[in-house]
Amino acid sequence: MTSKISDLLGLILRFPAPWILTGAGISTESGIPDFRSPGTGLWEKMDPMEFASVEGLRRNPRAFFTHGLQTIDTILNAKPNTGHIVLGHLQKARLIGPIVTQNVDDLHRRGGAIHYYEVHGHFRTASCMSCRNQVPISEVVSQVEMDQIPPVCYYCGGILKPDVILFGDMMPADYQEASLLASKYQYIPKLMIVIGSSLTVSPVNYLPLEFNRIAIINNTPTPMDYKADLVLRQQIGEVMGALWDEILALNGGKEPEPIPYGFNCGHLIAYLDNEMRFLAGQKTRMTASKESLARHTGHIKADLEAAQKIIQAFPAEGRQPLENAMLRFYLAEIERMNQDFDAWCSETGIKPNAEPSRFSKLLQDNFKDNVNAFLTYTGETEPLPELIEHFAARAAGCYGFWSFANRILGLALPPQDEWENFKKTARKHRVEQDLDQYLNLFSQ
Numbered sequence: 001m002t003s004k005i006s007d008l009l010g011l012i013l014r015f016p017a018p019w020i021l022t023g024a025g026i027s028t029e030s031g032i033p034d035f036r037s038p039g040t041g042l043w044e045k046m047d048p049m050e051f052a053s054v055e056g057l058r059r060n061p062r063a064f065f066t067h068g069l070q071t072i073d074t075i076l077n078a079k080p081n082t083g084h085i086v087l088g089h090l091q092k093a094r095l096i097g098p099i100v101t102q103n104v105d106d107l108h109r110r111g112g113a114i115h116y117y118e119v120h121g122h123f124r125t126a127s128c129m130s131c132r133n134q135v136p137i138s139e140v141v142s143q144v145e146m147d148q149i150p151p152v153c154y155y156c157g158g159i160l161k162p163d164v165i166l167f168g169d170m171m172p173a174d175y176q177e178a179s180l181l182a183s184k185y186q187y188i189p190k191l192m193i194v195i196g197s198s199l200t201v202s203p204v205n206y207l208p209l210e211f212n213r214i215a216i217i218n219n220t221p222t223p224m225d226y227k228a229d230l231v232l233r234q235q236i237g238e239v240m241g242a243l244w245d246e247i248l249a250l251n252g253g254k255e256p257e258p259i260p261y262g263f264n265c266g267h268l269i270a271y272l273d274n275e276m277r278f279l280a281g282q283k284t285r286m287t288a289s290k291e292s293l294a295r296h297t298g299h300i301k302a303d304l305e306a307a308q309k310i311i312q313a314f315p316a317e318g319r320q321p322l323e324n325a326m327l328r329f330y331l332a333e334i335e336r337m338n339q340d341f342d343a344w345c346s347e348t349g350i351k352p353n354a355e356p357s358r359f360s361k362l363l364q365d366n367f368k369d370n371v372n373a374f375l376t377y378t379g380e381t382e383p384l385p386e387l388i389e390h391f392a393a394r395a396a397g398c399y400g401f402w403s404f405a406n407r408i409l410g411l412a413l414p415p416q417d418e419w420e421n422f423k424k425t426a427r428k429h430r431v432e433q434d435l436d437q438y439l440n441l442f443s444q
Contacts, residue, residue, distance in 0.1 A: 025196025088112020130158025261397030
């Protein structure tokens with residue numbers, strides 16, 4: 001399994017801050033059964049339209065809530081397992097981005113994650129189906145245990161329904177907000193890691209299509225396995241535990257500090273990796289003209305040279321071992337891609353033109369993407385102050401890295417007015433930190 005774990009870590013480093021999509025499979029190790037596994041899945045033992053639909057609740061509330069009480073009890077007594085805890089560690093270290101979960105068990109929050117979208121709701125609260133009054137889930141449990149079925153709202157007498165998505169419900173705001181935020185990152189290729197999901201439930205199963213690359217960790221095949229760069233069939237806890245052990249080893253056995261904002265060399269690698277994939281496809285079936293490919297490969301050659309120059313100049317002194325290991329990994333990736341590039345040109349007979357690097361424009365566009373992501377997050381239903389600060393810092397780090405790259409490449413520094421306008425926007429959204437600090441991270 002070690003080589004597969006290294007492949008997974010390589011993808012995470014190559015496509016920084018990947019999004020995570022989790023399904024029921026990640027929580028089975030916490031004692032919560034999934035829905036579709038042969039022999040053990042919940043839907044093999046009961047009719048979902050009877051016990052997990054709005055229609056079933058209204059038609060037979062006693063059956064719905066009697067069964068529901070068992071489910072709530074199982075979930076409230078479950079504890080985060082290795083998979084949840086490692087994802088919490090990875091998010092704290094800024095090695096992964098948001099977690100989108102189909103689960104309603106609250107185990108990501110309890111496992112240490114702060115940025116997550118519960119696209120099927122949760123069992124922390126219940127809401128009145130008539131007046132929308134919200135109460136703790138303990139109110140539902142208490143009434144059902146006293147045989148008050150269905151449990152009712154004390155304000156209007158309406159039925160209290162747990163705040164989970166049933167068949168027949170509209171998707172919650174979390175789904176729309178996750179989809180919208182993912183769509184804001186357009187210029188740097190992005191990765192989604194699917195963990196414990198069969199990818200058969202709509203519309204969440206379409207979310208990975210927003211991403212350039214997919215990795216899948218699941219016990220059974222999924223409809224998207226053919227699109228995945230990596231598929232792992234091992235137990236999720238084993239995979240995530242081994243991944244964390246490998247990260248600890250790279251950091252000298254210590255838990256890593258958060259990766260600094262602006263440590264964006266991986267963005268260059270992600271872009272170039274996507275370009276090399278394009279060239280590989282052209283070798284199989286050339287769809288572009290030779291003149292067009294000569295220009296395009298000219299840009300790629302210049303980008304490879306620029307990336308190497310930027311990464312070699314990136315300040316390494318005083319960094320934690322993990323960050324220096326990442327810089328070495330990125331330089332090795334540049335060397336690998338240079339070899340693949342030379343081989344491709346030799347095999348196809350394409351001679352690259354003399355063209356400029358596109359990185360300055362790419363990093364400008366990436367800064368704008370991150371400003372848009374910041375604005376998108378601040379417009380969500382319940383944005384967390386600490387995540388508003390995080391998104392502002394990410395955008396600031398992108399501007400800082402853009403400035404650093406331009407300086408190393410001998411180009412004009414980015415327009416100061418773009419920076420000042422962003423800081424003004426951040427202040428309007430009550431960002432408290434000094435964003436200028438992220439421009440000072442690139443001096444030796």
